[in-house]
Amino acid sequence: MNPEIVIIKYNAGNIRSVDFALQRLGINAEITDDPEKIKNAAKVIFPGVGEASGTMKYLHDRGLDKIIRELRQPVLGICLGMQLMCRFSEEGNTSCLGIFDTDVVKFREGKVPHMGWNRLEELKGDLYGYSEDGDYVYFVHSFYVPSSQYTTAVCSNGYVFSASLQKNNFFATQYHPEKSGTTGETILKRFIAL
Amino acid sequence: MLSKRIIPCLDVRDGKVVKGVNFVNITEIGDPVEHGAWYSEQGADELVYLDITATHEKRKLLSGLVRKVAENINIPFTVGGGVNGLGDAGALLEAGADKISVNSAAILDPGLIDQIAKSFGSQFLVIAVDAKKINGSWVVYRSGGRIATSRELFDWAAEVCDRGAGEILFTSMDHDGVKTGYACQELAQLSEKVPVPLIASGGAGKREHFLEVFTEGKADAALAASVFHYNEIPIPELKKYLKENSVNVRI
Structure with missing residues (x-):
């Protein structure tokens, strides 16, 4: 039987956290890099803490890059997962999955990493209700996606960047x-x- | 804007919290999850679990603790104390720690900073620095403040950042435990010098000290233990006070 929700397994740090968070919500997910299971799951989560170029290579070597690109069910990329869903990342000058037609760039001002709790603003899209407008969420990243037509929430720290994307x-x-x-x-x- | 973070520190020995919350009726003494959950509900932005276990065998208990915390707590947490090599770091990551804090091992082998940053990312690595002012110079200490080193605070902080530290946790040994305020002058200098976020530690005694450390001290986060353990400063009141004084905090 195919799992309802899969978390894509790759050489990244702390992907267990996502599984633990789902368990707290009473949801059992499977952490896997099995292409068939990923293709057939109802929902796919693509988490991430790690480095862009090494991770893209890992995905490519297993044919997962093509599979992720072609998924038709709801997919949620988190942190590095989101950045890898873009076109290109300045981190390791990496060609990414190209799902979002936008690039990932390095923070050039302020303290890096952008680490801690910051506010979600200008919310739109299916992930949000009115209640989260202005709420704090936890960030830790050194690269960012500028605001674009895919942006569904922004965050600012003297400069404005995408807190979330949807396409x-x-x-x-x-x-x-x-x-x-x-x-x-x-x-x-x-x-x-x- | 990023909010200023309030971080309670819990001491852990043999997989149990030995100093955490000392004033509420927690059912299982020493349970890391109950202590952490209580702080999380109070509005703590992150938690630090500091392992003071002496022996290597008992250290395995720490992984079990980390896993339990990771399963149950929905805010980030750092684990510190006795991380001596890449293996220790990897085991804590595997158990579910968001970050580790390294102190003595980084002084004895600075290359470890590069290795951990390269293997697991800078965001995973907090370098803790304990220092004391001696004849006008800030001397870095290791081994829980017992052994003076040849390193100087500001140079060492710059070096750990160059090597890949994602955050610095600075404890002034002159201010720690005396509750007369943080080392704001040194913190402000450090904050301007280092490109990464800075956590202040040592000296919190009243809520005004937190206001000072975020304004004069230019710290990104403030860590404290006893004022939180005994509820001398309840976190909700502290955050309300900070907000009233124009400090950006998550409420």
């Missing part, structure tokens, strides 16, 4: 919903309910 069935958050307290749980629940 058709592809959703992505720069922040970690699995570490963002009750606000994060609400957002994860909404993705699961899509």
Whole structure:
């Protein structure tokens, strides 16, 4: 039987956190890099803490890059997962999956990494309700996606960048919903309910 | 804007919290999840679990603790104390720690910073620095403040950042435990010098000290233990006070 929800397994740090967060919501997911299971799952989560070029190579070597690109069910990329769903990343000058036709660039001002709790603003799209407008969520990243037509929430720290993206069935958050307290749980629940 | 973070520190020995919350009726003494959950509900932005276990065998208990915390707590947490090599770091990551804090091992082998940053990312690595002012110079100490090193605070902080530290946790040994405020002057200098976020530690005694450390001290986060353990400063009141004084905090 194919699992309802899969978390894509790759050589990244702390992907267990997402699984633990889902368990707290009473949801059992499977962590896997099996292409068939990923293709046939009802929902796919593409988490991430790690480095872009090494991760893209890992995905490519297993043919997962092509599979992720062609998924038709709801997909949620988190942090590095979101960045890898873009076209190109300055981190390791990496060609990424190209789902979102936009690039990932390095922060050139302020303290890097952008680490801690920051606010979600200008919310739109299916992941959000009115209640999360202005809520704090947890970020930790050194590269960012500028605001574009795919942006569904922005965040600012003297400069404005994408806190989340959406295009058709592809959703992505720069922040970690699995570490963002009750606000994060609400957002994860909404993705699961899509 | 990023909010300023409030971080309670819990001491852990043999997989149990030995200093955490000392004033509420927690059913299982020493349970890391109950202590952490209580702080999380109070509005803590992150947690630090500091392992003070002496022996290597008992250290395995730490992984079990980390896993339990990761399963149950929905805010980020850091694990520190006795991380001596890449293996320790990897085991804690595997157990579910968001970050680790490394102190003595980085002083004894600075290359470890590069290795951990390269293997697991800078965001995973907090370098903790304990220092004390001696004849006008800030001397870095290791081994829980017991052994003076030849390193100087500001140079060492710059070096750990160059090597890949994602955050610095600075404890002034002159201010720690005396509750007369954080080392704001040194923190402000550090904050301007280092490109990564800075966590202040040592000296919190009243809520005004937190206001000072975020304004004069230019810290990104403030860590404290006893004022939170005994509820001398309840976190909700502290955050309300900070907000009233124009400090950006998550409420």
